[in-house]
Amino acid sequence: MDIRTKLIHCGRGDQNAEVRSVNPVLMRASTILFKNHATWQKYRELRKTERVLSYGARGTTTNFELEKLVCEIEGGHRAQLFPTGLAALAMVLLNYAETGAHFIVSDAIYGPVRTVCNLFLKKVKVDVTFCRADCTDVAEKIQENTKLILVESPGSILYEVIDLPKLCELAHSKGIPVAIDNTYSSGYLYNPLKLGADISVIAATKYLCGHSDVPMGIVVCNEKEWKNFDSLPEALGFTTSPDDCYMVLRGMRTLAIRLAQHEKNNDAVVEFLKTRKEVKTIFYPKLESHPNHDIFMRDYKGTNGMLTIELADGYTKEDAIKLTDTLKLFSIGASWGGYESLATVTVPPRTVTDWSARGPFVRFHIGLENADDLIADLKQALDGISK
Numbered sequence: 001m002d003i004r005t006k007l008i009h010c011g012r013g014d015q016n017a018e019v020r021s022v023n024p025v026l027m028r029a030s031t032i033l034f035k036n037h038a039t040w041q042k043y044r045e046l047r048k049t050e051r052v053l054s055y056g057a058r059g060t061t062t063n064f065e066l067e068k069l070v071c072e073i074e075g076g077h078r079a080q081l082f083p084t085g086l087a088a089l090a091m092v093l094l095n096y097a098e099t100g101a102h103f104i105v106s107d108a109i110y111g112p113v114r115t116v117c118n119l120f121l122k123k124v125k126v127d128v129t130f131c132r133a134d135c136t137d138v139a140e141k142i143q144e145n146t147k148l149i150l151v152e153s154p155g156s157i158l159y160e161v162i163d164l165p166k167l168c169e170l171a172h173s174k175g176i177p178v179a180i181d182n183t184y185s186s187g188y189l190y191n192p193l194k195l196g197a198d199i200s201v202i203a204a205t206k207y208l209c210g211h212s213d214v215p216m217g218i219v220v221c222n223e224k225e226w227k228n229f230d231s232l233p234e235a236l237g238f239t240t241s242p243d244d245c246y247m248v249l250r251g252m253r254t255l256a257i258r259l260a261q262h263e264k265n266n267d268a269v270v271e272f273l274k275t276r277k278e279v280k281t282i283f284y285p286k287l288e289s290h291p292n293h294d295i296f297m298r299d300y301k302g303t304n305g306m307l308t309i310e311l312a313d314g315y316t317k318e319d320a321i322k323l324t325d326t327l328k329l330f331s332i333g334a335s336w337g338g339y340e341s342l343a344t345v346t347v348p349p350r351t352v353t354d355w356s357a358r359g360p361f362v363r364f365h366i367g368l369e370n371a372d373d374l375i376a377d378l379k380q381a382l383d384g385i386s387k
Ligand SMILES: *Cc1c(COP(=O)(O)O)cnc(C)c1O
Pocket: 083, 084, 085, 086, 087, 089, 110, 152, 156, 181, 183, 184, 203, 204, 205, 206, 215, 216, 217, 335
């Protein structure tokens, strides 16, 4: 079944029920009740290996349907939900953390993950080496005690793309699991588990929810790594609200058509920006000028709404700020993946590659508005700073 069909038909509850609603039932619960002691015992046993009702914090049927749908599209064995995307990424790091271990983390990783490395991992004496955003230097950074490789592709802000099959082959030859932040593709444009990765992390906050009103993170594992991952999140009391799961399930039904429209609008905006002298560099992996264009075209179904530009020489951060302040259809805000357009002045948080001499950078999320309206808005704002 194609992912587009799965997005419509999976995660919808008991499909064989004689009478049912289109959407799965929203079940809110903290306490779950059992008919008698034997049943209670039975479900305590079952929950060790299966997704069954046993305690509200361990998820209700609404949570399970979302997990099933994400597993279906990612080709995973099991999924675990988290209150945020950051919590999901932090949990992946925590899960492999043991004193004396070494992790390799991509320079392109979602910025706040660095705080987890510097604050928590340092404290428990886990050594973290950052590798290039395109991961081409991983071979020389692997150590005897390397226990995890955590990457992101395309990278936050600059969209560096990695050769995942090659990276996984290298990592697996040394017995190291590979985890990847797949928020950009959100399980639709790219399926890392099918390319060899062991763990895929998606900030559902972005495109899965798609409407900027639910924070959530999801970890999807293959069977091998699920065994390592299984018990810790529940042991630490992580839970997600069934209402939020219901909203993300609703959002996911339109994931494919939303992403296709984001890409179409983004393509149109990129074509327009190519004509503007105020713009020096367009960071968009579909462009042949992008350094990882070939791998992107080989492994990805398409782009999303993300786009970053570097202003031309002579333009300052103040010009970039004026640009974002004078846009009318683009709001200023972090996060992305909703239906709306966003623009922020930003600096790529990289330490392996030094970008400090470059910029100013403006990151856009191209929303679902009419592309001509967005282009007209960008035109008036660029005209306003033009030198
Ligand atoms: C937003 C984002 C996250 C974190 O998601 P939150 O739900 O906001 O914590 C993780 N990875 C990437 C690539 C993101 O863009």
